[in-house]
Amino acid sequence: MEAIASKSIAEFLENHYCGAKPWRTVISLYGNNVWKLLLAGILYAIKASPLWIMPVITANVVNLVQHPGEHPFRSLALNGAVVALALVQNIPMHWLYQREISKVARSVEAELRAAIVRKFQLLSISFFKNSRTGALQSKVLRDVEAVDQMSRTLFEGGYGAATAILSSVIITAIRAPKFLLVFLIMVPVACGLRMFLTETLRKGNREFRQEVETMAAQVNGMIEMIPITRAHAAEETEIARATRKLGKVQAAGFRLDLQNAVFGGVTWVAFNIFSMMSVIVGGWAAITGVIPLGAGDVVMVSSFFVSISNSVMMLANMIPSITRGFESVRSIGEVLESPDLEQNIGKAAVTCVEGGFRFENVSFTYKGTTRGSLNDFSLEVKPGETLAVVGPSGAGKSTLMNLVLGFDRPSSGRILLDGRNMNDIDLRGYRRSLGVVTQETLLFHGTLRDNILYGSRNVSDQAVITALENANALEFVKKLPDGLNTMIGDRGARLSGGQKQRIAIARALIRNPRVLILDEATSALDTASEAVVQAALERLMQGRTTFVVAHRLSTVRNAQRILVLQDGNIAEIGTPEELIERNGLYAKLCAMQRVG
Ligand SMILES: Nc1ncnc2c1ncn2[C@@H]1O[C@H](COP(=O)(O)OP(=O)(O)OP(=O)(O)O)[C@@H](O)[C@H]1O
Ligand SMILES: [Mg+2]
Numbered sequence: 001m002e003a004i005a006s007k008s009i010a011e012f013l014e015n016h017y018c019g020a021k022p023w024r025t026v027i028s029l030y031g032n033n034v035w036k037l038l039l040a041g042i043l044y045a046i047k048a049s050p051l052w053i054m055p056v057i058t059a060n061v062v063n064l065v066q067h068p069g070e071h072p073f074r075s076l077a078l079n080g081a082v083v084a085l086a087l088v089q090n091i092p093m094h095w096l097y098q099r100e101i102s103k104v105a106r107s108v109e110a111e112l113r114a115a116i117v118r119k120f121q122l123l124s125i126s127f128f129k130n131s132r133t134g135a136l137q138s139k140v141l142r143d144v145e146a147v148d149q150m151s152r153t154l155f156e157g158g159y160g161a162a163t164a165i166l167s168s169v170i171i172t173a174i175r176a177p178k179f180l181l182v183f184l185i186m187v188p189v190a191c192g193l194r195m196f197l198t199e200t201l202r203k204g205n206r207e208f209r210q211e212v213e214t215m216a217a218q219v220n221g222m223i224e225m226i227p228i229t230r231a232h233a234a235e236e237t238e239i240a241r242a243t244r245k246l247g248k249v250q251a252a253g254f255r256l257d258l259q260n261a262v263f264g265g266v267t268w269v270a271f272n273i274f275s276m277m278s279v280i281v282g283g284w285a286a287i288t289g290v291i292p293l294g295a296g297d298v299v300m301v302s303s304f305f306v307s308i309s310n311s312v313m314m315l316a317n318m319i320p321s322i323t324r325g326f327e328s329v330r331s332i333g334e335v336l337e338s339p340d341l342e343q344n345i346g347k348a349a350v351t352c353v354e355g356g357f358r359f360e361n362v363s364f365t366y367k368g369t370t371r372g373s374l375n376d377f378s379l380e381v382k383p384g385e386t387l388a389v390v391g392p393s394g395a396g397k398s399t400l401m402n403l404v405l406g407f408d409r410p411s412s413g414r415i416l417l418d419g420r421n422m423n424d425i426d427l428r429g430y431r432r433s434l435g436v437v438t439q440e441t442l443l444f445h446g447t448l449r450d451n452i453l454y455g456s457r458n459v460s461d462q463a464v465i466t467a468l469e470n471a472n473a474l475e476f477v478k479k480l481p482d483g484l485n486t487m488i489g490d491r492g493a494r495l496s497g498g499q500k501q502r503i504a505i506a507r508a509l510i511r512n513p514r515v516l517i518l519d520e521a522t523s524a525l526d527t528a529s530e531a532v533v534q535a536a537l538e539r540l541m542q543g544r545t546t547f548v549v550a551h552r553l554s555t556v557r558n559a560q561r562i563l564v565l566q567d568g569n570i571a572e573i574g575t576p577e578e579l580i581e582r583n584g585l586y587a588k589l590c591a592m593q594r595v596g
Pocket of ligand 2 (some may be wrong): 398399
């Protein structure tokens with residue numbers, strides 16, 4: 001097999017992909033394979049040669065019956081041998097042809113998928129916040145498959161039609177040139193039919209794709225929600241909602257099937273009209289002598305007539321598959337052409353992070369909203385400092401964290417990291433020096449060790465043990481049946497909330513980050529686990545620039561400074577003692593929680 005999906009091909013696809021021009025896109029997809037496709041075409045022409053040889057032989061035999069020459073048996077045997085050879089070669093040639101086509105189609109399929117997967121990793125986080133997982137999944141699976149199917153249909157149909165039409169026209173031109181005029185009538189008829197059908201089918205297919213995509217996303221969402229649905233006894237609501245959607249998919253599918261039914265019927269009737277017409281027109285031409293044809297030639301030209309009309313019909317039959325394929329080309333384009341990239345390529349590399357931040361008049365407004373979630377925010381955070389961020393729900397705490405992570409970029413103003421504008425640096429380098437522990441720990445199906453080492457390389461088991469120890473996690477890990485090699489289940493399903501969080505802390509420790517983001521890291525825990533995790537976190541924060549978002553103010557009492565946000569503005573900022581003294585919002589929040 002050829003090497004699959006190199007980075008350069010993926011980049012080429014990203015630059016040349018154009019969903020609005022599906023023909024051009026399909027051509028550029030296969031552009032690297034011209035020679036293989038040409039070879040496949042030649043193999044096809046050879047394998048399909050009985051298509052024109054058989055009518056010629058039939059004509060020869062019929063003519064021979066009418067006018068046996070001097071050695072009729074020798075001629076019969078010769079014709080028989082030729083046709084036998086033509087037929088038998090089809091088996092190996094067909095195999096060779098399929099092999100070439102499969103090589104090309106499979107590699108393009110893999111390249112397309114690889115390009116999408118790669119692009120997923122380049123797109124900004126906000127792209128994913130605005131897309132549904134099911135719809136994106138469907139692009140990688142269903143749409144790529146449709147493009148593959150379409151391409152195979154295109155090749156098969158294209159080669160088939162080309163071979164049949166060319167051979168029929170050439171032989172007719174040699175044996176009965178006048179009959180070509182009859183062939184000529186068919187082309188405009190077939191073309192008219194084709195234009196009409198493409199238009200109607202395009203709309204139906206688009207509607208259907210959108211319905212299926214939203215259904216897939218909805219079912220995905222429903223499955224994720226099942227524990228919550230069950231807890232709220234909202235099963236019936238969910239079932240009703242899903243059923244409504246399924247009804248819509250059913251209706252759209254039904255409309256599509258009806259359209260296809262009309263399409264199929266028209267095609268079948270037209271084909272049979274063509275095929276009968278050929279015999280009658282041939283017979284008429286021979287009887288009247290308009291075109292001088294022997295009995296064998298009538299049979300032959302009518303065969304060619306059928307063969308050509310067959311080909312045109314085959315091309316017409318390809319239309320649904322092409323329309324479906326083009327719809328998928330567009331759908332894939334929604335990912336490959338999305339400009340919503342996290343622009344990293346070509347930006348200044350970050351090798352060493354000190355961890356100093358300076359926010360200069362930073363404002364941020366989410367797409368599709370008018371109210372700023374962060375307004376004219378200015379602040380300096382020194383390397384190694386711990387800054388707690390508190391405030392009521394919706395104040396903009398997570399928004400601020402997303403800006404620090406580089407998931408979002410300021411709508412105006414700028415953030416400087418160690419004096420460099422974060423818009424001008426390669427965020428990937430910066431994030432290598434970043435540790436994140438959030439309320440919802442993201443673990444994947446794999447061993448405990450893999451989860452702790454995620455994103456880190458060349459780490460010894462001893463270092464993992466030390467990290468676990470510092471994360472207050474070693475004790476429970478030791479009790480697990482396979483220790484570090486324990487499979488922790490999908491999303492860490494076999495671990496408790498506090499255990500997951502301590503694994504996340506160990507993961508952050510292993511990375512030895514310069515900058516740490518803790519977003520509600522302990523809020524899901526009971527008081528006993530919180531104390532354990534809190535101790536681990538404090539060890540983790542030492543000597544690193546840390547942003548801690550916490551609702552429970554007891555967890556931030558040790559922070560050097562506390563920033564109180566309200567409605568996207570700085571309400572107050574200072575040491576915990578200063579803020580209590582000021583008797584402002586922080587003091588009020590503390591009083592509510594009876595701490596401080
Ligand atoms: N993806 C989004 N699109 C539009 N608006 C958003 C989005 N995310 C947050 N917001 C809005 O931005 C404001 C700040 O939200 P943010 O998530 O930063 O609050 P928070 O302080 O983290 O709240 P909480 O304590 O509840 O987590 C809110 O008014 C919220 O409605
Ligand atoms: Mg939040």
